Structure formats: structure tokens, C-alpha cells
Amino acid sequence: MNKRPAVKCPYxxxxxxxxxxxxxxxxxxIDQDAFVYVCPRYPVCNSYVAAxxxxxxxxxxxxNGDLRHMRILAHQAFNRLWMEGYMEKGEAYRWLQLQLHxxxxxxxxxxxxxYLCERVIELCEAFTNTAxxxx
Numbered sequence: 001m002n003k004r005p006a007v008k009c010p011y012x013x014x015x016x017x018x019x020x021x022x023x024x025x026x027x028x029x030i031d032q033d034a035f036v037y038v039c040p041r042y043p044v045c046n047s048y049v050a051a052x053x054x055x056x057x058x059x060x061x062x063x064n065g066d067l068r069h070m071r072i073l074a075h076q077a078f079n080r081l082w083m084e085g086y087m088e089k090g091e092a093y094r095w096l097q098l099q100l101h102x103x104x105x106x107x108x109x110x111x112x113x114x115y116l117c118e119r120v121i122e123l124c125e126a127f128t129n130t131a132x133x134x135x
Contacts, residue, residue: 009039009047009062016049060110070117074109077124
């Protein structure tokens with residue numbers, strides 16, 4: 001039996017609801033079959049997170065606009081590690097997990113706080129700056 005996960009908004013403690021992504025993105029929705037978990041007080045609370053297409057489970061924790069922006073910046077910094085050939089993608093995830101001293105289950109940017117996003121950016125920039133200087 002696939003029970004829907006109880007997802008709470010970290011800002012107001014309300015129980016999130018699963019909605020089609022078009023509810024958030026409107027005409028800009030890339031995947032018409034995508035879903036998101038949204039705080040029922042949206043847009044006042046403005047927190048949501050994408051749902052996995054395959055499992056329907058949340059991809060991380062609900063985040064407001066500031067945290068979503070930080071997660072985007074952290075992903076951009078992190079993706080450079082493997083997209084620019086410094087590491088393979090799996091190796092980059094293991095490196096990040098070790099750098100942050102996190103178990104694999106918690107080493108996902110979609111679960112990170114603003115502080116951890118800032119750490120990801122700092123660690124990735126330090127790594128790429130060191131790699132460039134060594135080249």
C-alpha cells in the first residue's frame with residue numbers, strides 16, 4: 001500500500017497538499033505531468049517542493065522563495081564539478097557527502113537549509129579554484 005507522505009510546511013506547520021505543477025508555474029510549466037507539494041496557505045506562505053515523477057514523494061523539504069533561490073545557486077555551483085569534468089557525477093555526490101559529513105540519505109541539496117547551501121557553494125568554489133590553479 002502506497003501511503004501518501006505527511007509533508008509539513010516548515011514555516012507555518014500546515015500539512016502540504018500535492019498539486020499539479022501548473023498550480024505553481026502556470027503557463028511556464030515545463031512538464032505538464034509534474035506535481036509539487038504546496039503549503040495550503042500558498043501564495044501567502046510561498047513554500048513548495050517538487051514531487052518525484054516516479055514515486056510521487058517529495059524531492060526534498062518545502063522551501064520559501066529565499067531558500068529555493070539558495071538551492072538553485074548551490075546546484076549551479078555543485079553541477080560545475082561534474083559538468084566541467086572535475087569529477088564524475090556520482091563521485092561529486094560522494095565528495096559532497098564527505099565534505100558535509102552527511103549520510104547519503106541526507107546529502108541532497110533539495111533537503112538543505114540556507115546555511116548548507118552556502119557551504120556547498122563555498123566548498124565547490126574552493127575546489128574549482130584549487131583545480132584551476134593546479135592546472
